[in-house]
Amino acid sequence: MPPSPARPRPAATVPAAAVDLVDRPAPESWLARWLTACADLEELFAHHQLLDAVIQEVAGRRIRVDGRWLIDFASCNYLGLDLDPEVLAAIPGYLQRWGTHPSWSRMLGSPALYPQIEEHLTGLLGAEDALLLPTLTHIHAAVIPVLADQGTIFVDGRAHKTIWDGCVVARAHGASLVRFPHGDPAALEVLLRRHPKGPRLVCMAHGFGVLGQRSRQESCPYGVRGNGVVRHLGETYDHIVLTAGFSKAYSSLLAFIAGPSALKRLLKVAAPPYLYSEPSPIASLAGALVGLQINDRRGDELRAVLYARTRRVLDHLDKLGAITLNTSGFPIVEVPLADPEQLPRAGRFLLDHGIYATLAFYPGVPRREVGFRLQLTAATTDQQVTEPLAVLDQLADTIPLRPRHP
Numbered sequence: 001m002p003p004s005p006a007r008p009r010p011a012a013t014v015p016a017a018a019v020d021l022v023d024r025p026a027p028e029s030w031l032a033r034w035l036t037a038c039a040d041l042e043e044l045f046a047h048h049q050l051l052d053a054v055i056q057e058v059a060g061r062r063i064r065v066d067g068r069w070l071i072d073f074a075s076c077n078y079l080g081l082d083l084d085p086e087v088l089a090a091i092p093g094y095l096q097r098w099g100t101h102p103s104w105s106r107m108l109g110s111p112a113l114y115p116q117i118e119e120h121l122t123g124l125l126g127a128e129d130a131l132l133l134p135t136l137t138h139i140h141a142a143v144i145p146v147l148a149d150q151g152t153i154f155v156d157g158r159a160h161k162t163i164w165d166g167c168v169v170a171r172a173h174g175a176s177l178v179r180f181p182h183g184d185p186a187a188l189e190v191l192l193r194r195h196p197k198g199p200r201l202v203c204m205a206h207g208f209g210v211l212g213q214r215s216r217q218e219s220c221p222y223g224v225r226g227n228g229v230v231r232h233l234g235e236t237y238d239h240i241v242l243t244a245g246f247s248k249a250y251s252s253l254l255a256f257i258a259g260p261s262a263l264k265r266l267l268k269v270a271a272p273p274y275l276y277s278e279p280s281p282i283a284s285l286a287g288a289l290v291g292l293q294i295n296d297r298r299g300d301e302l303r304a305v306l307y308a309r310t311r312r313v314l315d316h317l318d319k320l321g322a323i324t325l326n327t328s329g330f331p332i333v334e335v336p337l338a339d340p341e342q343l344p345r346a347g348r349f350l351l352d353h354g355i356y357a358t359l360a361f362y363p364g365v366p367r368r369e370v371g372f373r374l375q376l377t378a379a380t381t382d383q384q385v386t387e388p389l390a391v392l393d394q395l396a397d398t399i400p401l402r403p404r405h406p
């Protein structure tokens with residue numbers, strides 16, 4: 001299939017000097033080095049509509065891109081709360097009461113929604129306290145250096161980039177950084193013994209809203225109540241600080257750190273985003289609060305739907321003999337290709353067949369994991385799952401998926 005033409009650059013909005021710089025960087029320049037490092041992604045951006053797309057319209061879990069309706073398998077709104085009628089009906093009332101945006105930093109003042117969410121969250125998680133900040137990026141940058149002080153940070157080799165960035169700030173403040181291989185507690189144990197200098201902080205990432213405590217009544221292996229990974233594993237918050245975002249399962253630009261009240265008091269005076277950053281918009285605060293109330297009443301139903309949708313995709317891949325990195329049953333189904341070079345072609349195939357997926361490109365993932373991801377949500381209909389399964393069959397006939405047994 002011929003490559004689609006590169007998208008035109010918005011020349012009118014870019015100063016002429018900048019265009020020169022971008023089009024003809026000297027080979028030894030800093031810009032050329034950056035472009036070389038990001039060449040795979042730059043290539044995909046230039047030729048692929050599954051990246052950097054402009055989405056013109058949304059109808060349920062369908063989106064319109066360049067005049068074409070596609071099923072959205074890139075959404076991370078796992079509980080479907082972005083489209084939930086109860087959330088949509090509630091938000092305008094909050095906007096009437098509070099305006100669109102509280103433009104105080106939290107140090108100056110917090111709309112009452114903040115303590116209401118923090119209290120609800122604390123009860124749900126079973127943690128001593130919780131502090132809300134706008135994003136996880138803010139939290140990682142601000143909180144990791146405070147917790148690490150001049151001690152040692154042990155970072156999961158596959159930790160999110162924003163965790164690494166927070167660690168680099170901590171290193172600039174005197175902490176040491178040690179990387180441990182993802183999913184290898186024995187290797188971490190060895191490193192912990194080798195680096196006794198405290199405080200010692202182990203950093204890894206997890207989501208929020210899907211996993212919850214295990215129960216005999218659970219309708220799916222995610223557990224119940226969506227009260228987080230700490231409760232799912234039957235752990236307590238002794239020596240654990242949980243950071244997570246509302247921006248996926250709860251469809252709101254908001255994140256939290258849960259742990260001891262003493263830590264919250266400290267962060268209020270030591271964490272720059274509490275002191276200096278703007279807060280989350282009211283629609284996000286309201287969405288999170290109403291979302292938590294919905295979670296109490298019917299979150300487990302939403303998670304059961306989510307699991308059933310995910311299971312269908314996983315079972316289908318199994319029948320196809322294709323490998324997926326998804327061994328957990330979480331709603332992110334990674335599908336690696338047999339040949340990573342085929343990624344642009346596979347992406348175009350999905351697009352041409354009405355599927356909007358997430359591309360897993362190098363260097364975002366190791367080359368052996370290059371492929372695409374289908375993300376499921378509780379708002380993805382059963383019919384919308386049927387369609388990509390048929391497309392997967394056709395795709396596998398033309399562009400081989402990585403086989404389960406090579």
Ligand SMILES: Cc1ncc(COP(=O)(O)O)c(C=O)c1O
Nearest residue numbers: 135136137160162205206245255
């Ligand atoms: C593990 C993890 N950390 C951090 C982030 C960034 O979150 P935010 O947009 O709240 O800064 C994400 C979002 O994808 C994430 O999945």
